[in-house]
Amino acid sequence: MYAATVGARRYVFRDLKVLLARATPARSGDALAGLIAESGEERVAAQFALADLPLTTFLNEAVVPYEDDEVTRLIIDSHDKAAFAAVSHLTVGGLRDFLLSDHATSSVLTTLAPGLTPEMAAAVAKISRLQDLMIMAAKCTVVTRFRDTIGLPGRLAVRLQPNHPTDDARGIAASILDGLLLGAGDAVIGINPATDSPDRAHALLSMLDEIRARLDIPTQTCVLAHVTTTLDLIGKGAPVDLTFQSIAGTQSANKSFGIDLTLLKEAHDATLSLQRGTIGDNVMYFETGQGSALSADAHHGVDQQTLEARAYAVARAFRPLLVNSVVGFIGPEYLYDGKQITRAGLEDHFCGKLLGLPMGVDVCYTNHAEADQDDADALLALLTGSGVNFVMGVPGADDIMLGYQSTSFHDALAMRDLLHRKPAPEFESWLARQGLLDKENRIRPRAMPAQFSALLPAGGA
Amino acid sequence: MSTDDKIPVTADAELWTALRRLTAARIGLPRSGASLSTAPLLAFKLAHAQARDAVRAELDAPRLANDLAPLNLPVLTLASAAADKQTYLMRPDLGRVLTPRSEQMLASAGDAAKGYDLVFVVSDGLSARAVQSHAAPVVSATLKIMRRENWRLAPLVIVTHGRVAIGDAVAAALRATCVVMLIGERPGLSAPDSMGAYLTYKPGVPTSDADRNCVSNIRPDGIGYTEAASKLAHLLDAMRTHGVSGVLLKDTSDRLQIGGI
Numbered sequence: 001m002y003a004a005t006v007g008a009r010r011y012v013f014r015d016l017k018v019l020l021a022r023a024t025p026a027r028s029g030d031a032l033a034g035l036i037a038e039s040g041e042e043r044v045a046a047q048f049a050l051a052d053l054p055l056t057t058f059l060n061e062a063v064v065p066y067e068d069d070e071v072t073r074l075i076i077d078s079h080d081k082a083a084f085a086a087v088s089h090l091t092v093g094g095l096r097d098f099l100l101s102d103h104a105t106s107s108v109l110t111t112l113a114p115g116l117t118p119e120m121a122a123a124v125a126k127i128s129r130l131q132d133l134m135i136m137a138a139k140c141t142v143v144t145r146f147r148d149t150i151g152l153p154g155r156l157a158v159r160l161q162p163n164h165p166t167d168d169a170r171g172i173a174a175s176i177l178d179g180l181l182l183g184a185g186d187a188v189i190g191i192n193p194a195t196d197s198p199d200r201a202h203a204l205l206s207m208l209d210e211i212r213a214r215l216d217i218p219t220q221t222c223v224l225a226h227v228t229t230t231l232d233l234i235g236k237g238a239p240v241d242l243t244f245q246s247i248a249g250t251q252s253a254n255k256s257f258g259i260d261l262t263l264l265k266e267a268h269d270a271t272l273s274l275q276r277g278t279i280g281d282n283v284m285y286f287e288t289g290q291g292s293a294l295s296a297d298a299h300h301g302v303d304q305q306t307l308e309a310r311a312y313a314v315a316r317a318f319r320p321l322l323v324n325s326v327v328g329f330i331g332p333e334y335l336y337d338g339k340q341i342t343r344a345g346l347e348d349h350f351c352g353k354l355l356g357l358p359m360g361v362d363v364c365y366t367n368h369a370e371a372d373q374d375d376a377d378a379l380l381a382l383l384t385g386s387g388v389n390f391v392m393g394v395p396g397a398d399d400i401m402l403g404y405q406s407t408s409f410h411d412a413l414a415m416r417d418l419l420h421r422k423p424a425p426e427f428e429s430w431l432a433r434q435g436l437l438d439k440e441n442r443i444r445p446r447a448m449p450a451q452f453s454a455l456l457p458a459g460g461a
Numbered sequence: 462m463s464t465d466d467k468i469p470v471t472a473d474a475e476l477w478t479a480l481r482r483l484t485a486a487r488i489g490l491p492r493s494g495a496s497l498s499t500a501p502l503l504a505f506k507l508a509h510a511q512a513r514d515a516v517r518a519e520l521d522a523p524r525l526a527n528d529l530a531p532l533n534l535p536v537l538t539l540a541s542a543a544a545d546k547q548t549y550l551m552r553p554d555l556g557r558v559l560t561p562r563s564e565q566m567l568a569s570a571g572d573a574a575k576g577y578d579l580v581f582v583v584s585d586g587l588s589a590r591a592v593q594s595h596a597a598p599v600v601s602a603t604l605k606i607m608r609r610e611n612w613r614l615a616p617l618v619i620v621t622h623g624r625v626a627i628g629d630a631v632a633a634a635l636r637a638t639c640v641v642m643l644i645g646e647r648p649g650l651s652a653p654d655s656m657g658a659y660l661t662y663k664p665g666v667p668t669s670d671a672d673r674n675c676v677s678n679i680r681p682d683g684i685g686y687t688e689a690a691s692k693l694a695h696l697l698d699a700m701r702t703h704g705v706s707g708v709l710l711k712d713t714s715d716r717l718q719i720g721g722i
Contacts, residue, residue, distance in 0.1 A: 028551055164484055165678070171484030178480075178488040331647075332550050367512040367648045368550055368587055373505070396487020396497075396505060403649030405509070408487075413495040442495075448473055456480075 004049035011045040017063040019053075020119070021303040022046035023126045025343055029291045029304045029334035047127050051093030055084075058119045064300045064310075069251045070261055075117050075313045083115030092123045099124065099136045099354070106141045113140075113356030118249070118309035121351040125305065130343065133350040134386040140353035142389065144321045145280020146220045146241065148186055148426040150389055151358050156421035157390035158412045159324070159360065160185035163401035167194045169207050175395050176211060177452055181436060182409035183416070183443035184393030186427035187322055187360060188242060188285065190222040194401055201225040202238045209239035211455060215434075218426035220277075220321070222285055227259055227267045234270045242285045242321060243271045249310030252298035261314070268318045279426075282321035282358070288312070289326045290344050291334030304334065305344065309351040316357055322390065323357045325349065327379075328365040329404055338375025341365060345379050349388055360390035364406040373397070373405070380407055384415040391415075413443055485651050508650040515645075515653035517546060520585035521593060522619050528597035529583075532604055535616035537570055539563035539631075541584075543622040556624035559631070563620070567634040571616050576636035579607060579697065580615035581643065584623030588645030591656040595679055595686070596643050599656070602690035603641070607697070625673070629664035639697055639706075640664055646677060655680050658689065660696050662706035672707035674700075 002013040013019040021035035023046035030036040037043035059079065062072045086108075087095055098104055104112075125133060143151040150157045162175030172191060179185055189208055193201055201223045208221035220241040223230075227245040234240050245264065248254050254261075264284075271283040288311040293299040299307060308325070315323045325348035328341040335341045345361050352359035363380045365371035380391060397408035415421065422428055423443075431437055434451070438444040477489030487505070491498040497505075526536045540563050543549035543556045559567070571577070581603075583596045600617065607614065615635045620627055628642035642659040649655070656679040661668060674696050679689045700706045 032552065032554075162486070164486070168483065171486065174480040174483045175486045175488055178486075333553055336551070367509070367650070367653075368516045372509060396490055396501065398487050398505065398508070398650045400485050400649065400651055403647055403652075405650065408497075410490070410492055410495060410497050417495045448476060456476075 004045040028336040080114035122306040122309040137350040144282040146277040148424040157187035158184040158393040181445040186424040187390035249307035253293040256296035284320040326362040337370035512648040520589040549622040557626040577615035580637035586644035591645035606694040
């Protein structure tokens, strides 16, 4: 039991998960789950109690029982006590102060990462302002490699997302060319397939690999099919660079996605065995998002931000190239408006980075959420300032297959210009070789380069 | 400002026009510096405004009932427990249950003692405009096929502010073996009036999304009325033959479609 007194009133919190939930800044998903603080005062009382909580509490009290949940077992069994020793004497509030201090340099935070649990990171996020989340995240450097280097300071990579409602190869190729011209694609060229048909996924993988090889692009490609589909395709010799999967923070939520840790390990091993990476072997691409566990009725009474951080424990067990929080996709019943989406995006980026993950964020919203391009612009700028590893690049910000708005090639380009971020170094050199940079090294394509025209789909030109 | 700062440059304009025939994606947009030019910026804002308006619009249930009346089946208009649009958006649980009054109306409607083979349920969902325009023609075209095959048809049911699962409650009350739920889909920027059809065999309390079959993107520029009706009839026949709906049935119906069209 935990408690805090405000004036004459004493607030009591039954256990750790209740304390974490009541301390969470307001959002609709926690209200829907009946977990949210009943008043503003109760929320801040919970934040006071949380700030005073020793970090060792998180090693002794699980929010989802150890016996029932393999994600909890992963978190506890893989906890690095030696790394934790540096902060083991601190409270949650003390950890926040330490992370903001000048002692917490990039290399100190890299060493600390395996000593922190997701719940510790989530707790710090709950008592932090957006500015804190930005400053602490910006100090974390997480670098990953496959055919290029992602996450270096001063760099911003972009996933080129050329989706098409019927997976039409020519339509997808047209979107890819548009994105490459505007400097997108250094994180990955990744298609969300319209169906889970293995044959279709195989054909798309072959097409992506051919485009990449013919233009000699230092990047990786991915078809975001279910992990079981990708595993089968690896067996059939398909050109799989990265294995994708959506993941969540409880065993039961992962089960609703049709996965468990054993399956992810099998996929990781199979993908590694292909040895397709030229400069590194980070071969997994994970996507997450607050609210997915509640949506699957698998939240165990834990708030959605804490569960999101627990998904990062799943991710870090497999040394991913990319982890992407698709923050506004789930809809207003979980994140109501631009304000809630903005906070969630910065929380996710901070927690993931602190835990040692190569975080990107899909800055996005649906048409039934109270949000628009102004909200997306604000979050994108805040994340770029926070050193996000990568963001999405969708033609005109309008994903015509998934029916939501993400960030555009132009948005990413504008942020690179405004906040002085460069593409991944190998990709930047490639852009220069294609003649897509101007005298000031800005990405400013003019006419379609001849080598691109050679790839134009038949019937297109 | 120099015009050669913009793409596509004139030489590429024809190229992008041709490429745009391959995809509805917003490719080859003119820009200034790194940013969008004014025309594509405002075009995007217009599409978003239309999608938002579609989400907020309320269903004109009496008009829809009127459109369904010529189909020679009784029409019932019911309400979910989500009293308004805002509640509907925030409380998915309320959109899945009927008001007590609606439950009473169902109990005294039709001939539940004998039961039915099929009930159509229509709900506004996230796009009232979609079902306002497309529900009656799709129900009409599908009924023509089902009547030839002697399906016993329940009254047509309209539910305001309903989620997909509210069709299960309606089917249970009317003792209908199959339910076709027609519902307005989440509006995308390029399609604010898309209707989805969710088909479930013997829906009950443990029914999950994996137990349903879905035909989405029903609208004149997507899956047209006749094609939608033929898909629905194929799926309903397969459901009745195999006694199952959902994931297991999906592959079969896809093959049927490929063979049949």
